[in-house]
Amino acid sequence: MEDIRRAAEAYYENLSDEKKRNARFSFNEIDIDGDGRINLHEYVEYLKKDNNTVLTHPSLFTALDKDGDGSLDFEETIVLYYIMQSGRALFCKCCDTFLADVYFSCFQCFCLDESPSTYDLCCACYGGKRFTHHDDAVFWDNYTLLSQSRSLALEAPVQKRRNVLEKIGMIVQVTGMVVGGACLVSSSSCSIM
Ligand SMILES: [Zn+2]
Ligand SMILES: [Zn+2]
Structure with missing residues (x-):
């Protein structure tokens, strides 16, 4: 997963300011309770709404959750954003x-x-x-x-x-x-x- 994480970081750094704002906007949209973290429930709800059910796979959420605390912060969500954009799911x-x-x-x-x-x-x-x-x-x-x-x-x-x-x-x-x-x-x- 380290390779994908590094690729996602590099990808994010090369995004335009507008796309970076969009990424932040998407993150806030997924984070329904606004606690700055995305839990599994919020994650699944967002992807279902987006018709992206293939990404609701629990093994993907576990892989994204680098520190293993059961939720995703913005940096961890960047990797999800990258996987969605690159078709790397x-x-x-x-x-x-x-x-x-x-x-x-x-x-x-x-x-x-x-x-x-x-x-x-x-x-x-x-x-x-x-x-x-x-x-x-x-x-x-x-x-x-x-x-x-x-x-x-x-x-x-x-x-x-x-x-x-x-x-x-x-x-x-x-x-x-x-x-x-x-x-x-x-x-x-x-x-x-
Ligand atoms: Zn296998
Ligand atoms: Zn074959």
Whole structure:
């Protein structure tokens, strides 16, 4: 969780003043009794209202509650804000705990467009082989996955470029046929103009 916490702090520092004010405003909104802390009840109520029921998972609240006092102060809530904004609310498909640290994802499920969601596992479930997934699944930790995705992203434009070139080639061919036919003479007498 330390990594996410550090990322959240860095993210917050780079927010505009307006967004920082919004974060403070949201915090005050969640803190119904105004005691400067968000308890589990206030937390769940806010997320339900926001239709963010996936985040009401108790393991996430426990992970956010750094000092373990059963409530969240503003700094701890910044991490929640970051998780909401970054879509980093991931849970182990096997034991259902919040993936607070390094985790493993099925590369195929991560990359294929038709895959409904990613298939992520905590290190304990992956290492302990406590999961069942498709046989040819290749698992990578989230850091490796990121660099592999970069390689794929770099490949994609080349593929796209090829497609564009092929299309250009087809247009050139078609144009060539036209030029080789009746259109060699002035455009006014061209039958297809
Ligand atoms: Zn697990
Ligand atoms: Zn998969």
